[in-house]
Amino acid sequence: MRAVRGEILHFTGDPAVAGTDALRHFADGLLIVRDGLVAEVGPADALLAKLPADARIEDRRGRMIVPGFVDTHIHFAQIDIIASPGGQLLEWLERYTWPAERRFADPDHAAAVAGFFCDELLRNGTTTAAVFPTVHRVSADALFAAALQRRMRVIAGKVLMDRNCPDLLCESCEDGYVASRALIERWHGRGRLLYAITPRFAATSTPQQMQLAGRLFAEHPGVHLQTHLAENRAEVAWIRELYPEARSYLDVYERFGQLGPRSVFAHCVWLDDTDRGRMAATGAAMSFCPTSNLFLGSGLFDLALADAAGVRVGIGTDVGAGTSFSMLQTLAEAYKVLQMNGQSLSAERAFYLATQGGARSLYLDDRIGNFLPGREADFVVLDPAATPLLARRSAACGTLAERLFVLMMLGDDRAVAETWVMGEPAWRRP
Numbered sequence: 001m002r003a004v005r006g007e008i009l010h011f012t013g014d015p016a017v018a019g020t021d022a023l024r025h026f027a028d029g030l031l032i033v034r035d036g037l038v039a040e041v042g043p044a045d046a047l048l049a050k051l052p053a054d055a056r057i058e059d060r061r062g063r064m065i066v067p068g069f070v071d072t073h074i075h076f077a078q079i080d081i082i083a084s085p086g087g088q089l090l091e092w093l094e095r096y097t098w099p100a101e102r103r104f105a106d107p108d109h110a111a112a113v114a115g116f117f118c119d120e121l122l123r124n125g126t127t128t129a130a131v132f133p134t135v136h137r138v139s140a141d142a143l144f145a146a147a148l149q150r151r152m153r154v155i156a157g158k159v160l161m162d163r164n165c166p167d168l169l170c171e172s173c174e175d176g177y178v179a180s181r182a183l184i185e186r187w188h189g190r191g192r193l194l195y196a197i198t199p200r201f202a203a204t205s206t207p208q209q210m211q212l213a214g215r216l217f218a219e220h221p222g223v224h225l226q227t228h229l230a231e232n233r234a235e236v237a238w239i240r241e242l243y244p245e246a247r248s249y250l251d252v253y254e255r256f257g258q259l260g261p262r263s264v265f266a267h268c269v270w271l272d273d274t275d276r277g278r279m280a281a282t283g284a285a286m287s288f289c290p291t292s293n294l295f296l297g298s299g300l301f302d303l304a305l306a307d308a309a310g311v312r313v314g315i316g317t318d319v320g321a322g323t324s325f326s327m328l329q330t331l332a333e334a335y336k337v338l339q340m341n342g343q344s345l346s347a348e349r350a351f352y353l354a355t356q357g358g359a360r361s362l363y364l365d366d367r368i369g370n371f372l373p374g375r376e377a378d379f380v381v382l383d384p385a386a387t388p389l390l391a392r393r394s395a396a397c398g399t400l401a402e403r404l405f406v407l408m409m410l411g412d413d414r415a416v417a418e419t420w421v422m423g424e425p426a427w428r429r430p
């Protein structure tokens with residue numbers, strides 16, 4: 001048993017729905033961990049008295065302890081093309097993504113990048129992520145092995161592509177099906193790992209492969225499904241040409257049985273109200289990827305319409321088209337995207353989306369996302385004085401909401417002092 005003392009913040013619901021009741025805050029709190037799980041959280045003065053004499057207490061007063069961040073959409077094979085200039089989505093895929101992803105046929109390259117990737121997530125306070133490897137089976141093996149070693153919660157699955165991509169990244173739809181089944185067998189449910197059927201997007205799969213992806217999703221209860229949806233206008237027009245019978249881009253996925261609980265769709269920029277209604281009704285989730293949408297000039301995500309429809313929403317960095325691993329920086333850009341839509345994002349809602357909201361969108365909120373007893377004890381120790389400017393600005397804040405807002409607008413990896421996974425230190429800032 002061990003305990004961490006400091007300012008503690010977590011959410012038991014969505015502040016947009018439950019208001020301030022959703023937020024649990026202990027200015028001087030104690031988080032007690034037993035066997036990797038949260039045993040209890042509350043005010044330090046009350047809980048310290050109950051601790052056995054030999055319990056290890058880590059003193060982090062002056063720091064803010066929040067649940068580990070949940071990144072609902074990211075590509076591990078795109079680390080080496082992050083910050084590559086020019087072009088919108090379809091050009092970016094041709095120019096940067098395909099050449100980078102081809103290298104993942106090599107298991108040594110895949111293993112080296114997977115290790116760096118997982119360490120970078122931890123350095124940024126991210127303990128759970130829904131990740132795209134490449135079409136290569138070895139790329140998924142490498143990622144799962146790296147995450148298993150670090151005891152992280154990772155959802156991933158080999159990418160499925162059988163058309164509109166270079167030959168070296170193309171497979172037959174049968175091969176994709178067989179390889180996915182083998183990977184599910186090998187990795188799903190091992191440690192904290194979960195498998196996701198991963199058709200890249202409807203344009204790079206034939207209708208046959210889309211059908212097989214839906215079949216895999218139906219055949220394996222408990223597995224996830226992840227893909228891209230309505231990111232860019234040229235992409236949406238292309239999908240209309242490829243699937244003229246579908247009512248909309250979203251409808252393509254629905255026709256092939258890919259909507260439901262545990263399916264997550266990155267971007268969701270160019271949707272209509274019928275699409276949003278179908279996502280809410282089926283339990284599918286949206287991943288809002290603000291830095292990527294700005295970087296590729298894709299468009300502005302509409303959180304108010306997603307909320308009005310009742311769709312589950314999480315935050316995604318979408319590295320490498322996204323420009324940062326940092327969920328704090330990503331929240332800052334989410335705020336700006338919504339400002340451009342005449343909407344606002346409170347700091348409380350933002351931190352909810354990066355933790356409990358992300359967990360809920362991935363159907364993991366019974367295991368991660370907050371500090372209720374029994375949850376897996378993944379958490380981040382944030383330093384509100386990480387930089388001279390942060391220290392100065394934070395010192396001038398009166399309320400918790402102000403301090404959180406300053407952290408998300410000015411914070412980045414430097415504000416992550418420590419990351420803990422399953423109640424054990426996983427990364428500490430030097």
Ligand SMILES: [Zn+2]
Nearest residue numbers: 075228266318
């Ligand atoms: Zn993506």
